[in-house]
Amino acid sequence: MSDPQAVRDLLGPMAALCHRAITGEHGVSLPPLADHHVHLHLIDEHALPGGGIAAVLDLGGDPVQLARRGHGLPHVAYAGAFLTAPGGYPSGRPWAPDAISRFVTGPSTHPGEPGGAATAVDEQASFGASVIKVALHAAAGPVFDPTTLAAVAASAHARGLPVVAHVEGDGMTRLALDARVDVLAHTPFSEDLDADLIARAAASGQRWISTLDIHAGDPAAAERAVRHLSAFVSSGGSVLYGTDLGNGDRRVGVLPAELAALHRAGLRGPALVETLTDPWPGSAVEGVSTFVPGPPPATLDDIPAWLGGAVVVPTEELIHDDH
Known part of the structure; x- marks a missing residue:
């Protein structure tokens, strides 16, 4: 049997050797895993728990349909519709029905003002x-001017809601940072950021959702994103595992390729697991745990592929073996 302390050293303090009470299958338990960037209208959400994901953050969908969802797994938090400038991203995209976008025409903070x-x-x-999601995609149409973006952020913060921004195009990361955007929906990949801007983002407490694997077919964007994330982590920045599931034909569940890219960016072992188990923007899902069957990983390099075997199980099924 593996050394329990060695498992915790590799995976973090919440990792435990265990077995399933019903089947007797041995493995490792972890807290519930979360994907912090999905689009439920583009995937089979019911496949997520079998792929190891207990909770998701939907970052752009029909707010009416999202509000009508029942309870159960996966646990879903959501932004509702993208807030965007008139004619801005993602309006007009084949994958984006009209119901998932709202045009903001001005900076009014008066309740009920049309377009405000x-x-x-x-x-x-x-x-x-x-959370509130804003679109800042300069190459795909109009984007908010600084005053309107700041008004959206201020309105969200007044309600206690963090703001998540899709940033793409020159100057968009700085625009989001200047407006006090709390989280970037993607690690910046379309512009070269200087060290001072990245350090400023980290010092401000901004979080970045990884989404590195979406660039698998674009080596330049992939290299830029990993380089930026590495610098952000080195500056003390906080990272959340997210895949943008629904973007491309990929497995519904934990994506080892995303984890391997995070590993290359310097998030390894317990730090890598933390990106997956952070319950932001809510609290951890109760009553379930992650179970990875079989022996634990032997080295840090083994962890991304090993986590691909994760499933969600009731916590009561798991009996810890290291007591």
Whole structure:
């Protein structure tokens, strides 16, 4: 049997050797895993627990349909619709029905003002949004001017809601940072960021959702994203595992390729597991755990592929072997 302390050293303090009470199968337990960037209308969400994911953050969907979801697994937090400038991303995209976008035409923070920043934020909040998503994609259409973006952020923060931004194109990362955006939906990949800007993002407390594997077919973007994330981590920045599931034909569940890219960026062992088990923007899912059958990984390099075998199981099924 493996050394319990060696397992914790590799995977973090919450890792434990265990077996399933019903089947007797041995493995390792971890807290519930979360994917912090998905689009449920583009995937089979029911496959997520079997692929190891207990909780997701939907970052762009129909707020009406999201509010009508029942309880159960996976646990879902959501942004509701993308808030975007008139004609801006993702409007007009084949994968983006009209219901998942809201146009913000001005910076008004008066409730009920048609097209105003506060009106758009209030609508998403009324449907139970846990975060507000803004689109800053300069190459795909208009983006918010700084005043309107700041008004959206201020309206969200007044409601206690963090703001997540899709940033793509020159100057978009700085625009988001200047407006006090809390989280980037993707590690910046389309512009070269200098060290000072990355350090400023980390010092501000901004978080970055990884989504590195979406660039598998674009080596330049992949290299840039990993380089930026490595610098962000070195500056003390906080990273959340996220895959943008629904973007491309990929497995629904834990993606070892995403984890391998995070590993290359310097997030290894317990730090890598932490990106997956961080319950942001809510609290951890109760009553379930992650179970990875078989022997634990032998080295740090083994962890990304090993986590691909994870499944979600009731916590009561797992009996720890290291007591």
